[in-house]
Amino acid sequence: xxxxxxxxxxxxxxxxxxxxxxxxxxxxxxxxxxxxxxxxxxxxxxxxxxxxxxxxxxxxxxxxxxxxxxxxxxxxxxxxxxxxxxxxxxxxxxxxxxxxxxxxxxxxxxxxxxxxxxxxxxxxxxxxxxxxxxxxxxxxxxxxxxxxxxxxxxxxxxxxxxxxxxxxxxxxxxxxxxxxxxxxxxxxxxxxxxxxxxxxxxxxxxxxxxxxxxxxxxxxxxxxxxxxxxxxxxxxxxxxxxxxxxxxxxxxxxxxxxxxxxxxxxxxxxxxxxxxxxxxxxxxxxxxxxxxxxxxxxxxxxxxxxxxxxxxxxxxxxxxxxxxxxxxxxxxxxxxxxxxxxxxxxxxxxxxxxxxxxxxxxxxxxxxxxxxxxxxxx
Amino acid sequence: xxxxxxxxxxxxxxxxxxxxxxxxxxxxxxxxxxxxxxxxxxxxxxxxxxxxxxxxxxxxxxxxxxxxxxxxxxxxxxxxxxxxxxxxxxxxxxxxxxxxxxxxxxxxxxxxxxxxxxxxxxxxxxxxxxxxxxxxxxxxxxxxxxxxxxxxxxxxxxxxxxxxxxxxxxxxxxxxxxxxxxxxxxxxxxxxxxxxxxxxxxxxxxxxxxxxxxxxxxxxxxxxxxxxxxxxxxxxxxxxxxxxxxxxxxxxxxxxxxxxxxxxxxxxxxxxxxxxxxxxxxxxxxxxxxxxxxxxxxxxxxxxxxxxxxxxxxxxxxxxxxxxxxxxxxxxxxxxxxxxxxx
Numbered sequence: 001x002x003x004x005x006x007x008x009x010x011x012x013x014x015x016x017x018x019x020x021x022x023x024x025x026x027x028x029x030x031x032x033x034x035x036x037x038x039x040x041x042x043x044x045x046x047x048x049x050x051x052x053x054x055x056x057x058x059x060x061x062x063x064x065x066x067x068x069x070x071x072x073x074x075x076x077x078x079x080x081x082x083x084x085x086x087x088x089x090x091x092x093x094x095x096x097x098x099x100x101x102x103x104x105x106x107x108x109x110x111x112x113x114x115x116x117x118x119x120x121x122x123x124x125x126x127x128x129x130x131x132x133x134x135x136x137x138x139x140x141x142x143x144x145x146x147x148x149x150x151x152x153x154x155x156x157x158x159x160x161x162x163x164x165x166x167x168x169x170x171x172x173x174x175x176x177x178x179x180x181x182x183x184x185x186x187x188x189x190x191x192x193x194x195x196x197x198x199x200x201x202x203x204x205x206x207x208x209x210x211x212x213x214x215x216x217x218x219x220x221x222x223x224x225x226x227x228x229x230x231x232x233x234x235x236x237x238x239x240x241x242x243x244x245x246x247x248x249x250x251x252x253x254x255x256x257x258x259x260x261x262x263x264x265x266x267x268x269x270x271x272x273x274x275x276x277x278x279x280x281x282x283x284x285x286x287x288x289x290x291x292x293x294x295x296x297x298x299x300x301x302x303x304x305x306x307x308x309x310x311x312x313x314x315x316x317x318x319x320x321x322x323x324x325x326x327x328x329x330x331x332x333x334x335x336x337x338x339x340x341x342x343x344x345x346x347x348x349x350x351x352x353x354x355x356x357x358x359x360x361x362x363x364x365x366x367x368x369x370x371x372x373x374x375x376x377x378x
Numbered sequence: 379x380x381x382x383x384x385x386x387x388x389x390x391x392x393x394x395x396x397x398x399x400x401x402x403x404x405x406x407x408x409x410x411x412x413x414x415x416x417x418x419x420x421x422x423x424x425x426x427x428x429x430x431x432x433x434x435x436x437x438x439x440x441x442x443x444x445x446x447x448x449x450x451x452x453x454x455x456x457x458x459x460x461x462x463x464x465x466x467x468x469x470x471x472x473x474x475x476x477x478x479x480x481x482x483x484x485x486x487x488x489x490x491x492x493x494x495x496x497x498x499x500x501x502x503x504x505x506x507x508x509x510x511x512x513x514x515x516x517x518x519x520x521x522x523x524x525x526x527x528x529x530x531x532x533x534x535x536x537x538x539x540x541x542x543x544x545x546x547x548x549x550x551x552x553x554x555x556x557x558x559x560x561x562x563x564x565x566x567x568x569x570x571x572x573x574x575x576x577x578x579x580x581x582x583x584x585x586x587x588x589x590x591x592x593x594x595x596x597x598x599x600x601x602x603x604x605x606x607x608x609x610x611x612x613x614x615x616x617x618x619x620x621x622x623x624x625x626x627x628x629x630x631x632x633x634x635x636x637x638x639x640x641x642x643x644x645x646x647x648x649x650x651x652x653x654x655x656x657x658x659x660x661x662x663x664x665x666x667x668x669x670x671x672x673x674x675x676x677x678x679x680x681x682x683x684x685x686x687x688x689x690x691x692x693x694x695x696x697x698x699x700x701x702x703x704x705x706x707x708x709x710x711x712x713x714x715x716x717x718x719x720x721x
Contacts, residue, residue: 096566096569097536097566233423233593234594234596234634235422237639238638238651239652241639242649260566260568261567263640266639266641266645267639267646301567302641303571305596306571306594308623310599310620312642313596314600318575320572321568322572323522324539
């Protein structure tokens with residue numbers, strides 16, 4: 001491979017085509033793809049379309065039997081979801097456990113193959129690419145996981161963890177990689193002296209910083225953060241959120257930020273999509289969602305966020321949703337939220353509401369009884 | 379407090395001997411809990427809040443642990459009881475639920491069996507009667523179709539339902555005190571709201587006193603009567619709920635209140651944070667343990683502040699700052715977004 005002889009990684013833009021060529025030397029076809037995406041990347045301004053997911057569907061088969069492994073049912077994890085993402089923005093993805101938000105994120109990152117639908121990233125359809133052809137795409141699209149205790153290998157030193165993507169993608173020689181790791185540690189607010197420590201020597205918040213540093217190693221354009229702060233203490237949460245915020249400004253990143261808590265995503269998100277049982281039920285510009293929720297599920301999610309003020313907390317009428325999210329193997333008919341919805345009527349059990357625009361500001365919701373009184377554009 | 383407290387912890391000290399030295403996990407904590415009262419204990423990971431309550435239940439069996447102080451429950455010092463005696467109190471007198479309901483339940487036994495077993499350990503009733511009680515309890519904690527679900531295994535339950543099962547087990551022998559150690563931390567916000575409203579209902583129905591341990595001030599806001607804030611093994615502020623929320627005296631409490639992303643407020647440009655990390659208990663700073671992270675530190679902070687009632691009866695804090703000065707500083711830490719908006 002020509003990787004080691006290639007230009008140093010440290011001062012090369014992530015989407016620079018020379019190193020894409022060198023690392024993909026064995027496969028000729030992705031070079032063109034990487035080169036075009038690189039060209040797009042250089043000239044792309046904030047606000048241009050970075051990613052478009054259309055009709056993304058992911059079913060997991062439920063199998064039975066020892067030999068034949070008959071498929072007896074399907075888990076409808078993500079069902080016909082379409083979203084767009086513009087360069088430089090942050091999309092918050094919110095919903096309860098089991099609503100498919102992580103599955104959707106993993107489909108977009110192509111960590112799962114799609115059942116159907118397409119994902120277009122930087123103008124290239126990545127939904128059917130082979131593993132090898134995905135490699136250059138992976139450089140641009142990285143993930144940060146929820147549990148910093150589980151997502152870092154306990155037997156590897158921090159330096160090895162962060163440099164792993166650099167070594168896989170052959171970004172520079174040993175010295176350059178070491179220098180880049182030190183840079184990354186500093187970038188996420190850790191000391192470069194920590195390079196030889198093991199993950200257990202860090203607190204939860206620091207570990208999440210390591211996860212962020214690893215995701216940033218290849219200078220990606222899009223970072224998918226899957227519940228990055230849910231496992232952290234409230235006081236540390238704010239630190240990590242601020243860090244992600246700063247990094248976005250500094251490195252012009254685009255985020256998909258997943259959380260189950262509307263309080264957390266409010267601070268980082270330009271737009272928010274609320275998911276329920278494999279479907280997007282509401283999409284809205286950030287603050288709009290908090291001021292004017294349309295879907296009853298969004299209303300309930302908002303109401304569930306604790307308010308750290310005794311008087312207000314006692315005063316407000318909290319909507320406590322009964323029960324859990326129903327099984328995605330046999331999702332309810334019609335509107336999937338109807339068994340838990342306090343406004344549900346006959347029509348909700350029969351017809352699935354379409355995701356339609358309410359008002360003009362790009363606020364979409366899928367509900368037969370929208371909270372804005374049915375101002376939906378017909 | 380008017381009546382004799384139900385549970386009183388007096389100057390509890392718990393330390394662990396380790397290879398690197400002695401870790402003072404709990405350093406002189408005093409608490410009291412009256413009948414039917416709800417006490418919230420708030421602090422970051424490692425502040426000693428769980429160790430305090432585990433010690434009260436005598437659940438720490440580590441041979442390297444060293445205990446000092448008294449835990450008086452109904453006139454008896456729990457620290458001096460034998461293993462059999464403490465066993466009687468656990469469950470029927472004081473019950474505890476933990477953060478992770480999956481590790482607290484045995485995966486190879488049916489839910490009903492696990493509840494019945496624990497009832498039969500404390501009361502002389504038949505297996506059938508215990509099983510019937512298990513169904514009743516599951517219904518009481520809001521498990522639908524309890525009569526069928528009682529025969530399920532823990533993995534067939536969702537996280538929220540498992541926590542309900544834990545609560546059912548905890549209340550099965552009508553304890554006077556329920557200790558809930560981060561009962562909702564592993565759960566979704568919607569399920570958190572369910573569990574908190576269940577704990578509130580049980581408290582109101584049975585008059586159980588509750589100790590709620592959490593790292594989230596939001597969780598205790600409408601549930602706790604009194605709140606103790608812990609930092610590095612000590613209580614730094616303690617008082618009635620309203621005092622702690624509306625007249626917080628310790629900069630650490632301000633930090634906790636300020637770092638929550640609040641939905642009832644305009645969005646701040648930046649979330650306020652508590653800088654730095656909790657100190658290592660092996661190398662606690664001289665003086666105020668919060669000093670190195672405190673924005674308002676001054677010379678006197680090199681001297682350890684005592685937990686004293688300076689602003690009113692029952693409202694204790696351990697901070698050297700002048701009370702008047704605090705009033706000015708506090709607002710900028712807790713409500714930066716309101717100040718931002720006023721500008």
